[in-house]
Amino acid sequence: MRKRKGVSEIVATVLMIMIVTLVGFTVLLYGMGYFSGITSARDLANAQTIDALQERFVIVDCHFTNTSPSSTTVTVTVYNYGNENIFISGLYANDTPIGTFSPVEIYPNQNNNLPINGTLSQAIQGLGDNVEIRVVTTLGNYYDNWYTS
């Protein structure tokens, strides 16, 4: 009776230590994974916010070419004066998206600016009209200004 009690106590203690260790490790690993996930998400969100903050660009030239009575090509040149690459993903004229525009990556201080071409499906009426041109980046920043067609 006493012998069985002694064995039972050691086994019980060992079992208890194992169970506690197992549970502890499980909770610890889950917690570390959870914490790691939160940290990564937080870092990623913060990095994106900072990237968006660091985007600096300006339209240095914009001109219009009437390619047909119902079509106007808008050529915009954007200068990236920040330290990060920017991706121009949208081009608008008077709040209207310009159809045939394809996204362009612009490097910092890129001097040989690649013009961004877009075609309006409707010609801008009359020479000398003021048109609001807006360029938008993939991170949601934009620059707009008025230009004379």
Place this chain on the structure above:
Amino acid sequence: MTTGTHPRRRRSSKGVSSVIGMAIFLLLFAIAVSYIFTWTQDQGTYVNAINTQANLDRNRLSENLLITAFNSSSLNVQNPTSMASVITQIWSNDAEIWSGFQGISPFGNFTFNNQTISGWNSTALGLSNGNFEIVTLNGNAFSGGVQTQFSEAITDTWNVTWYYNATAGQPSTPAGLASSTYLGNSYWYDLNFDWLWSVASNPVIANYNLSASPASTLGFIANTTLIKTTGSQSSISISYYNDLNSTVQFAIDGQLQPLGTNPITFNGGSQYSVHTITVYYLMNTTGINSNNIFSYVYSLKLNVFNATFAP
């Protein structure tokens, strides 16, 4: 048996509960503290990024450049600030005519043309219309162009509006002068003139019937803007000399001054205050003399003290 096992079971259960409780607590505590640590670190990085961008914006706003274009392929860029600027692009007529990196030292200037710097786009340069836009490393764009004689004339000069009274009789007041027939505008660097229409065949006399009796009247209203160069302790003074057969009257800031007052003085207030000056000049022609010659020499000379032209 009963008395021996119960306390042990109770102690054993309490031990497990405490350890697990402690582990959960430590875990939650570590997660919370770590999250706060991460959040604080991210916030620090974000604030640093904002500070960096704010510094860049401050530099950008401090930048100012003055452009003087000589012709369609040469321009001077002056930096009136205490901060160096770097020019990265020059545009004209929707064409990029130059790109690179050219610094302009504080309070310095640089002339851009194909003699002073390389890298011109000769094709684009051929499209230049003399109006330039320069782009700086800070993202600013400044523009300037070749000034026409007209645009140069409207600053630092008198804007002279000519009138002719086609009907008989002479307008004896500035209001009468302004209500007569408008002839056109001219721009003078000063109002010092001295002339004699010597013969009746002179086109001016013939066109405006100045030789008739009673003669028609020719005159002008001249406007300019002056800046006071001295403080409130001294006045702006305008003394004038004119021929005896013309009438000159002044208006300062729209207030007509008494006829015959010479010199015209007015305090004008503080230094660098801006004032509009109007001069009404009437030529009282009385026709030609027996030799078919105008006997009068028409003249006006102004001296302005304690003021200069507004730029």
